[in-house]
Amino acid sequence: MKTNQLNDKLINKLAEKNSDSKQMPIIRIFDELDSTSEYLKRLIAQAPQIKPMIVLAAKQTSGHGKRGRPFYSPAGTGIYMSILIPQVQIDPELSGRITIGAAMAVIEAIKNNFSNIKLTAKWVNDILFQGRKIGGILAEMITDVNEQKNLVLGIGINLNTQDFPNDLKGQAGSLTNEVESGVREAIISEIYSNFIKQLGQIGSEVTIDQYRQVSDTIGRMVEVQTGNMIIRGLAKDIDNLGNLVVELNDGQLRHIVSGDVLKVNATN
Secondary structure, three states, X not given: OOOOOOOHHHHHHHHHOOXXXXXXXXXXXXXXXXXXXXXXXXXXXXXXXXXXXXXXXXXXXXXXXXXXXXXOOOOOOEEEEEEEEOOOOOOHHHOHHHHXXXXXXXXXXXXXXXXXXXXXXXXXXXXXXXXXXXXXXXXXXXXXXXXXXEEEEEEEEEOOOOOOOOOOOOOEOOOOOOOOOOHHHHHHHXXXXXXXHHHHOOOOOHHHHHHHHHEOOOOOEEEEEEXXXXXXXXXXXXXXXXXXXXXXXXXXXXXXXXXXXXXXXXXX
């Protein structure tokens, strides 16, 4: 049996296996939203939030990633979710590890349900399958009226999306043609549980080591836009804070805290 209708009770039941009672999230499911992350931002603006939450939509009309770039979110073919971690306390120096931890949470959840699929990560927001983007991540810190920081983590995954707009053809892909009943819920619950574990070990270098192993960026020639600057060179490493290390033509190493990898090419 195959269905596009998400089952919140099943998500909760699956999450209970790997999360303690204090971390169990509120789950809200919608047929359509502008954006699951924007929904959470509106909640935070209305009143301080005290419990974790997962917001899911079957369709997003204004799903977006980094720098507001749209994330194609047609009805019933993907996972469009945002996780709220309220009143979060993370050392600002370690904030670069949040997206990397989220990427590993997504990759592990997908691999656990599609064992024959090999995924890679393009620094720092994209998940790739067979060289095409099948997932995107956007982590944002939102301050409420009490000056408490709240983590809003947006995740979009193309599960069985087949028809992409012309500007995405050749760049975007999907995991499969059909999704069995219960698989969406399993992936969602495992992403949440995995991410909670990743946050718990954010001070450790374990996640960075895992991310290096699945990186599609390390060892390739890249063009990275950071602010108004384009940096070209060899992606040498991801450092222990999650920054991309690029070797320039003169041998100088640049540690890029935030930026967009515009091009990734094999080394000469």
